[in-house]
Amino acid sequence: VPGATPRRITDGAGQYGRPSFSPDGRWLAFTGTDDMDLEAPDDDLWVVLAGGGTPRALTVGYDRSIANGAIGDTAGFGGQPPVWTPDGGAVLVVVGRDGEAHVQRITVPEAGPGTVTPVTGGQRQVGAFAIDPTVADGSRLAIAVHDPVTPPEIHLVEAGRDERVLTRFNEGLFRELALSLPEELSVTHGGVPIQSWLMRPSGSATAPGVRVPAVLEIHGGPHTMYGWGYFHEFQVLASRGYAVIFANPQGSTGYEQAFTEALRGAWGEVDHPQQMAVVDAAIAHGDLDPQRLGVAGGSYGGFMTNWVIGHTDRFRAAVTQRTISNMYSMYGTDDIAPISMRHELGGAPWDSPELTRRYMELSPITYVRDITTPLLILHAEEDYRCPMEQAEQLYIALKQLGREVELVRFPDESHGLTRGGKPKHRIEHMARLVGWFDAHL
Incomplete structure (x- = not known):
């Protein structure tokens, strides 16, 4: 917005990202952590009032990061912001877990943590999804999903119904392979x-x-x-x-x-x-x-x-x-090393003789x-x-x-x-x- 001044919304220390406003504009959901000491901390799902304040973690006690770290050689997957249900009662996210990646539904109560419930499952990975805006509780959604022998296709997921395959872009080719x-x-x-x-x-x-x-x-x-x-x-x-x-x-x-x-x-x-x-x-x-x-x-x-x-x-x-x-020279030429390697090794390679030695040992x-x-x-x-x-x-x-x-x-x-x-x-x-x-x- 021309002439607008940026305003900090969250209080305290933390690493947060992927913000998403609730349908009524009252809340902001995002993922991240308030633990600044870990190199790869598990992300939680947080909410904060859009007017600012102290963030509230909805996934306290959940044993996985609220993130999808699944890796492959197809483009366009990972990093989708949290998606609110149309009624604002829950947020949907993709979580990577034990080699799978699935949509999870996390409720947003007025106070305290939410409840995490899986929406999809199986030995496969969901890369992205979109909720039907006409279904208030978000129980109807399209997912882009793939497994080891099937490149990404679009499926329709509806509560109480069998999942439907909507696209078969590669079916003809893969019948030959x-x-x-x-x-x-x-x-x-x-x-x-x-x-x-x-x-x-x-x-x-x-x-x-x-x-x-x-x-x-x-x-x-x-x-x-x-x-x-x-x-x-x-x-x-x-x-x-x-x-x-x-x-x-x-x-x-x-x-x-x-x-x-x-x-x-x-x-x-x-x-x-x-x-x-x-x-x-x-x-x-x-x-x-x-x-x-x-x-x-x-x-x-x-x-x-x-x-x-x-x-x-x-x-x-x-x-x-x-x-x-x-690792020593990468510290000065890599786009994220001055941040990531400080966390990883506890400092820059020139901070001490011990760190110089450690960078080269690795x-x-x-x-x-x-x-x-x-x-x-x-x-x-x-x-x-x-x-x-x-x-x-x-x-x-x-x-x-x-x-x-x-x-x-x-x-x-x-x-x-x-x-x-x-x-x-x-x-x-x-x-x-x-x-x-x-x-x-």
Whole structure:
């Protein structure tokens, strides 16, 4: 509004976002936390009078974050603000939980916390939804939902009625394709359960009883989660005869707060042994060839790919995407590092000799001499979350050490290349990744 002055609505300290006004304009709902000490605090759903005041948490005692950290390679999912029912009696949100993502209904009483009730369920992920404004209690809504073998489609959910599929955009194509449905694995490391999955090669990609190569995929974040959603990259690898292993080690969202926070200040140190335990379990579970293993990941998954091959030689090929190699230099070039890394490690790298040492201990570049695995680096030139210099440092070091490494730069692309990049670049990116594993596994 021209000439208007911004006014603070909430009292006290907190990190809040995604505001949404109630239909009568009386309340403002939003998600966030008043705990400023945690690196990845669970979000609550809050309300505050639109005129300002002290926020009230509606989800006190709920054991998951009021957020959807599910990750895939389809665009447009995650981050939807809370949606009020037309009568103002409740708010609907998408919550990621144990690899699933579902709509939850949270009542808004005049005082105290609300009641959380699931609206959708099943081994799938809801990415977005819209309420029918003509139904006062919000019990009729459209959802965009996907599962490991079905890209997003629109479904109609109505209280007391069977869910209806409204769109089948990919039905004709998918009748021609054989897709791989993940199997959930039972993995525990150090007494900590790690939710994990194994996708076997799809269709006739391999003969029965033949040991197959496998690729460990590591998610970004690190505070996100894999799960029961569609992931095109995984299906392409499965169609080429690879098993795909993926997991949510500590640091992932969708679990209790302590599980997510356990990675703080210990990137790679906590989750690397957990990832290796998942690989071991996958090999024990099925016909996988332990001599033909690959590893890949992007963003934090790129960090972990670098970390893994700097700490073990069990993988014959690796693809690091949107990579992180040097935590010290990233502090000064990454768009969020001056905030996120202060929380993660307790300060800037130059604040003390101990912090300088710790930043470098957690930098994959420190272990570059130990990397012997052939490595492909795929990086977007306009990536400000994982800057281009991170890829360049790793590439130059490996070249000077005489290791097998290739760097592919994608011009005019950002951190979201694999989800929202130009189609020609997304195709090239996928072809390079698959081609690297085809050549080495």
